[in-house]
Amino acid sequence: MTRAKQILLVTTAAAALATPIAIGLLHGQVSKSFAQSTTREFDAVSVRPMQQKGERVVMSWHVDPKMINVTAEPLQVYVQQAHSLKPYQVVLKGSEWIGSERYDIQARIEQPATEDEMMLMLRKALADRFHLHVHVEMREMPVYFLNVDRRGIKMHQATVTTGPNLGVHSTEVDATHLAMADFVDVLSKFITDRPVLDRTQLKAEYQFKLEFAPSNASPDSPSDLPSIYSALTEQLGLKLEAGKAPVEVLVIDSAERPQPN
Numbered sequence: 001m002t003r004a005k006q007i008l009l010v011t012t013a014a015a016a017l018a019t020p021i022a023i024g025l026l027h028g029q030v031s032k033s034f035a036q037s038t039t040r041e042f043d044a045v046s047v048r049p050m051q052q053k054g055e056r057v058v059m060s061w062h063v064d065p066k067m068i069n070v071t072a073e074p075l076q077v078y079v080q081q082a083h084s085l086k087p088y089q090v091v092l093k094g095s096e097w098i099g100s101e102r103y104d105i106q107a108r109i110e111q112p113a114t115e116d117e118m119m120l121m122l123r124k125a126l127a128d129r130f131h132l133h134v135h136v137e138m139r140e141m142p143v144y145f146l147n148v149d150r151r152g153i154k155m156h157q158a159t160v161t162t163g164p165n166l167g168v169h170s171t172e173v174d175a176t177h178l179a180m181a182d183f184v185d186v187l188s189k190f191i192t193d194r195p196v197l198d199r200t201q202l203k204a205e206y207q208f209k210l211e212f213a214p215s216n217a218s219p220d221s222p223s224d225l226p227s228i229y230s231a232l233t234e235q236l237g238l239k240l241e242a243g244k245a246p247v248e249v250l251v252i253d254s255a256e257r258p259q260p261n
Contacts, residue, residue, distance in 0.1 A: 065112035
């Protein structure tokens with residue numbers, strides 16, 4: 001998911017989806033992403049060191065059917081976005097500049113493409129221009145396990161199986177039939193520092209409303225709502241517990257600084 005999509009999903013009153021979310025757990029997501037390919041290529045690609053001057057850096061992403069225009073991002077972030085991964089799923093093994101030096105990239109194509117196709121083409125452009133080498137592996141890292149609270153769940157099993165099933169807003173998740181294996185992916189939109197893995201052993205689909213304070217709430221304007229961690233227990237009878245588990249990651253082995261054009 002691109003930054004624009006992430007921001008749209010989290011900060012706007014998104015329309016309810018018509019089909020169940022089917023992204024699932026993180027395991028297997030990286031290898032599936034890595035295996036995807038496309039025969040299409042951009043007609044023109046410009047890669048230059050960041051052109052902004054001064055101490056304040058403004059990063060921007062713009063993707064439309066004929067162009068990707070990104071400013072002031074390091075190669076590590078380009079790889080993350082091109083593979084639709086979370087920051088913790090991209091591990092830097094090569095030189096430190098891969099995660100620190102910022103580049104502006106503009107890529108164009110004459111015939112329109114979908115955003116997924118644009119990201120596939122971006123992967124190839126990054127590999128070509130930066131001589132990028134990556135691989136997939138499992139690494140143990142901090143995670144959150146989603147468990148049932150000792151007092152039991154407070155959700156009800158879904159009574160409907162058709163129609164809109166999920167609405168996601170900046171401070172609310174409204175589900176009419178959602179499995180826990182898919183709910184952990186929804187939680188990962190709000191809990192971004194580590195993976196969330198399902199250990200509830202709940203097999204049914206549930207209907208519920210989860211309301212919580214925004215993660216960026218200002219101390220000067222505190223929210224009346226609980227944190228997402230407290231809301232899970234108080235409203236749904238679930239809890240997040242810290243632990244460690246193997247997680248599939250994309251490792252950047254090496255890259256070369258591109259020739260600007």
